[in-house]
Amino acid sequence: MTTQIEMPKLVELRNVTKAYGSMTQRPQVVLEHINFTVRQHEFISIVGPSGCGKSTLLRIMMGLVKPEDGEVYYHDKKISSICDAMSMVFQTFALFPWLNVVGNVELGLEGKSFSKEEKRKRVLDIVKVIGLEGYEEAYPRELSGGMKQRVGLARAMVSEPEILLMDEPFSALDPLTSTHLREEVLHLWADPALPPEAVVMVTHNVDEAVYMSDRIIVLTSRPGTIAKEIHIDLPRPRDPRSSELYKLVDEITGFIV
């Protein structure tokens, strides 16, 4: 997208530093001086070696984890608790085994002041959009990995989040299933009628990041700092086997290893 610069800021991280252990003794610094901005209509991927704090960064953005230093701003307002304009998709799905698909998706509306009927309607609508129609009464143990992650996606989308955070959403899936689910996510992303306004995905798969994103943020290993930001201007839909894409994958992999 060529107009990226003018797009409104949704989230801004300013000088975020995260450490475990007391700051006075020998703290384990996981993330250091992280600055970046998420703008409207951007699909951002964060890549980096394992242990570089990628997942922690997502949790800090959402307000689930507090940084030791620095701030997160949502629409120029400092975040001090969990930001309900964001929702998260987890690598291991994080479903409740005792709830069926509808019950699990409905958890995404916890704390919202809709009536019971309105909640049910929203759940059934998103279930349909995400391709889970027919599975409403299924329990997680009856579902394949791909279907479980669809439930995770539906639960995240049901609240119509402005920003969707995804933490390694495809890495627990077999290659055929992940191919399919990536396409579905891009399909949803391409539909302007659907939320979110921006996606931030953490992945260790550089091919996946280049295939899906508008911008890639490369983190260094611990402590994680931003090594590089790369705009991916390839037109969509992209050919995952094009030489331009391979070239970018090589380039980015070079920054990581």
Next chain:
Amino acid sequence: MTIPRVQVGRVIGLLEVLQDFEGKVDLAKVADELRLELDDILPAVDAAKLLRLLQVNTGDLILTEDGKMLLSKNASGRKRMLNNTLASLGEFKGVIDFIKSDHNGEVTKDELVRFLKENMPDVDSEQTFSWIVEWGRYSLLLRYDSGSEKIKITHKGAGLKE
């Protein structure tokens, strides 16, 4: 066996890979690309073939017109397309007819497993039951409630308009 024995997502994933290769590619190359063993792909190939979504020709996988059409549809469109195909597959149709033969269009898991044992003695009937549930749910032909262990024909499965 005319009941697909693989997850729906894998079949569609395979078709998407084929599409990336312009609709035709060597099976061994797909395995290599995805870092999968042939044995991991074959169930998806078999199911896609059964559903007339791809053809196999001397080691090449070729996307059929149906396969291309499926990929061009959204989630609901795909379900609708596959429910027509599934309902026409010999053994899958047999299962649907068996459930339909109950006047409420509903049988218990035990009843269906018994039916499978009698009619398809060579296959694991518990596992076949799970695949029937997977594809029946996906295609909106069947509903299954694991609490009451009842499997039920939907309006679509009964050939009625909803």
